[in-house]
Amino acid sequence: MMKTILGSKWIKSTAFFVALTLVLAGCSTNKGGTEAEKTSGDKTEVSKPVKGGTLTFALATSPDKLDPGASGFAVSHRVFRNIFDSLIFQMADGSFQPWLATSWTKSDDGKTYTFKLRQNVKFQDGTPFNAAAVKANFDHVAAVTGQARSLLGPVSSSEVVDDYTIKVNLSQPFEAFLSGLSSAFLGISSPTAIQQFGDQYVKHPVGTGPFKFVKWTENDEITLEKNPDYNWGPPGADNKGPSHLDKLTFKIVPEEATRIGSVQSGQLLAAEAVPPQNIAALKNDAKIKVDQAATNGTAFSLYFNLRNEPWNDPKARQAVQLAVDVDTIVKTLYLGTYERAWSSFTPGLLGYDATLENRIKPDVAKANQLLDELGWKKGADGIREKDGKKLTLRYLDGSPNREKRNDIAAIVQQQIKQIGINTVLNITKDTNTPLLDGSYDLWGNSQVKADPDVIRNIFRSDKEFSKGGTNWARLADPEIDKLLDQGAAESDLQKRKAIYGQIQQYLIQKAIILPIYVFPYTVAHPTTVEGLKYDLLGYPLFYDVSIRK
Structure with a gap:
């Protein structure tokens, strides 16, 4: 028997972290509506969205590729979400709603999904959207390397049933499948364009979305223009026809001061990644609003490399865990604009274990005791030694200083020096x-995904970085592998939560990771920019945007 699904729903464990936009500057919560409200006496007038204009949006970094199937960069997602639609849309409450698919069924064994598709939809190059096009996309994703492949999980094949029906077969149940399909990384490309451009399709994207690709000047800007035929927007949108905007231009502006200054001066209409010190200052600017959207996935955490001595010993890792004062780091660097993390999960993710909050507190005396027990003794310079070797921790981080992560490294360096670690x-x-070569002991990162299966690629033993995964800790525990697989396949909501709770507890108890902060996606824009919304991942949606004169 098959179940017809129009909105498979699960409720988030923490309502605070649904992807609603909170306005930190301006006056009140930004509801992202497309109509401006003006108060006149006791009356409230509602004005319609203004048609036309160009929104210039500053990105902090440059996309790698604009082929959703081949990219793995979050910044790329922010661009090609406007070019590509997905089969389904995931709402802020976690429910799944129809988009390019009108409905779908799931077999009782969880291994087969059958999608009914919209008719009368065309790609921006005139190619008809149909089941053959969707199959071509599944085949394309299997042939390239990108995040999309991991989102498909155990998909083994796809079959065209008729012009507007496609069947997708999985080798095993995969509860994160629908969440993956809603991602722009699985946005549907024109099969004609994929074939026409070949390897260069990464620079010539063609979808069914509200904006058409015009040009990409690398490390400078990406220009999109309105798709005049668009009338199949996602269920979360207020707009029902073509975009209100004529053009959408993404400028690549790595310098923080330049991004924010350009918005304040009017050279740009919006900019991402607002530094914490600017958020505080912009609160006093009545012409500017700062949106803060919660991201879902893994919190930014520091991962120990478990292959390297002495960090393969839990006591050594726990000593660092007790010496690092995360509260001080987060308060000092982010000035109250970032939330402190307690788990590998962000609080809005299904299965987040709130019992971990306030579990670990700094305890320098206990940290010193643990290292003493391991035989590491402090030398004359205050650095511990054992068998003629200094106790050294190699901390790896990327440049430039994204989200002040280099500053985190510097503070950690000072904090653990007090227990004798160089x-x-x-x-x-x-x-x-x-x-790749393992010449690091500690490395920090985070990943964005609206399903707890995000951690399977991070902690499963066969998902090491050298094998295309992101198992930075090089964790190899058969019990964790088993739990990760069970979590991916389990359809019972409560059982699934319990599985991921066990994994979160293990990661903290064994000090595999040190959770640091939960990243809020921030955007500064003048109050004349209306209708800017954010999806469940915290990414901006421009379909409803209009610019008031």
């Missing part, structure tokens, strides 16, 4: 080489 910082643009 920290060698490796701040480099080339993080791939040390991640």
Whole structure:
């Protein structure tokens, strides 16, 4: 028997972290509506969205590729979400709603999904959208390397049933499948364009979305223009026809001061990644609003490399865990604009274990005791030694200083020096080489995904960086592998939560990771920019945006 699904729903464990936009500057919560409200006496007038204009949006970094199937960069997602639609849309409450698919069924064994598709939809190059096009996309994702492949999980094949019906077969149940399909990394490309451009499709994207690709000047700007035929927007949108904007231009502006200054001067209409010190200052600017959207996935955490001595010993890792004062780091660097993390999960992710909050507190005396027990004795310079070797921790981080992560490294270096650990910082643009050869002891990162299966690629033993995964800790525990697989396949909500709770507890108890902060996606824009919304991942949605004169 098959179940017809129009909105498979699960409720988030923490309502605070649904991807609603909170306005930190301006006056009140930004509801992202497309109509401006003006108060006149006792009456409230509602004005319609203004048609036309160009929104210039400053990105902090440059996309790698604009082929959703081949990219793995979050910044790329922010661009090609406007070019590509997905089969389904995931709402802020976690429910799944139809988009390019009108409905879908799931077999009782969880291994087969059958999608009914919209008719009368065309790609921006005139190619009809149909089941053959969707199959071509599944085949394309299997042939390239990008995040999309991991989102498909155990998909083994796809079959065209008729022009507007496609069946997708999985080798095993995969509860994160629908969440993956809603991602722009699985946005649907024109099969004609994929074939026409070949390897260069990464620079010539064609989808069914509200904006058409015009040009990409690398490390400078990406220009999109309105798709005049668009009338199949996602269920979360207020707009029902073509974009209100004529053009959408992404400028690549790595310098923080330049990004924010350009918005304040009117040279740009919006900019991402607002530094914490600017958030505080912009609160006093009545012409500017700062949106803060919660991201879902893994918190930014420091991962120990479990292959390297002495960090393969839990006591050594726990000593660092007790010596690092995360509260001080977060308060000092982010001035109350970032939340402190307690788990590998962000609080809005299904299965987040709130019992971990306030579990670990700094205890320098206990940290020193643990290192003493391991035989590491302090020398005359205050650095511990054992068998003629200094106790050294190699801390790897990327350049430039994204989200003040280099500053985190510097503070950690000072905090653990007090227990006799010498920290060698490796701040480099080339993080791939040390991640591949293992010449690091501590490395920080986070990942964005709206399903707890995000951690399978991070902690499963066969997902090491050298094998295309992100198992930075090089964790190899058969019990964790088993739990990760069970979590991916379990359809019972409560059982699934319990599985991921066990994993979160293990990671903290064994000090595999040190959670630091939960990243809020921030955007500064003048109050004349209306209708800017954010999806469940915290990424901006421009379909409803209009610019008031």
